[in-house]
Amino acid sequence: MHDGAVTAFVIAVTVVAYVVSREIFLRTRLTLLNPVFVSTIAIILVLFAFGIRGDQYQPGRELMTLLLGPATVALAVPLYRHRRLLVTYWASIALGIVCGSVATIATVVLFARWASLDRMLVLAVAPKSVSTPVAIDIARILGTNMSITAVLVVSTGMVGAIVGPRVLSAVRISDPIARGVAIGTTSHATGTAAMLQEGETQGAMSAVAMALTAIFTAFVGPFLIPWLVGLGQ
């Protein structure tokens, strides 16, 4: 196939995979059928079947991610809409986000080091709790693999959405504000979707916490993560 044709083909495959997997997810509402997860597997299988290599997907990827930056900037709009919550509960939110983020980053880095994983993988899993566009940018700054980070971020969201509410109930965290912030801090948008189903307060707090966690980790992560990875070596 001609280069341009390959690019057009991979874009078409990606768009179709997204539309179909999103429809499946909206009908079933099963967290395990996360659209990004299902699409990625389906696309890789199709590319293998047609003998398309990773480097041939690259031009299409560049075209499709052109709007990722502007779309991430637009996340300021929901944060702006919830600014009242931000003003009312700023102390709780700040406490939960700062301590929760540091706890989740420290445990994942130390656990991954204890499991003697490759340094590249330790760096890739470290920003897993923040929204994907920010996590992959942190991964780029850390000099690790962005694709691995993206997959681990999506997995984290699924884990948080599935076990999060149960874990919180098990440890007797019943306050809606505490529940919302806890999930938003650890499991970004996928967790927030689960919180929106639980209640309005939880959903809104989770959305606010998710945006602020991304901001906090973006500033602190590029310094904290390499320090934790190199600690005691």
Next chain:
Amino acid sequence: MTSIDTGTVTVGRTGTAIPRPVLQRGWARPVFIESSRAAMRGGVHAATTLVTWAGQVGLLGAIFAISNVAVTRLHLRVPANIIGMLLLFALLCTGIVKERWLSPAAGVLTKHLAFFFIPVAVGLMDCGGLLWPVAHWLLLAIVVSSVAGMAVSGGLIQLFGPRGRGEIR
């Protein structure tokens, strides 16, 4: 005395409503004029929608571009999209940029944000070999650290924060 949206004309002091088609019966306009006007209105509508969208995406793109330049010039170790997000938040709070200037484009882009992750995740086909042998360790690391983060974050807020409306379970 004409109400455009209901297609009726009100006459006299009593304001009796007469349907417009009744008034127009004598000089019904040829169909092709009606349809060409409708087509023109449709075309104008499509053009304005396109310009609106281009403008809104362009505004978001300009904020991102400015942040990108700032991050590069100042050698910051911070993602440019976060700087852009903070910049837009500040612009919205100060009222320099109005929320309506950005919708519907901002809403649609954030709604389908997940689409943009897929091409990035597909890059796994080149490095999946690194991931599969240790996938169970990574999953365990994610579960352990997510539980730790939730417990710390939620626990501290429940201990020290104000009470929320209603308790869950």
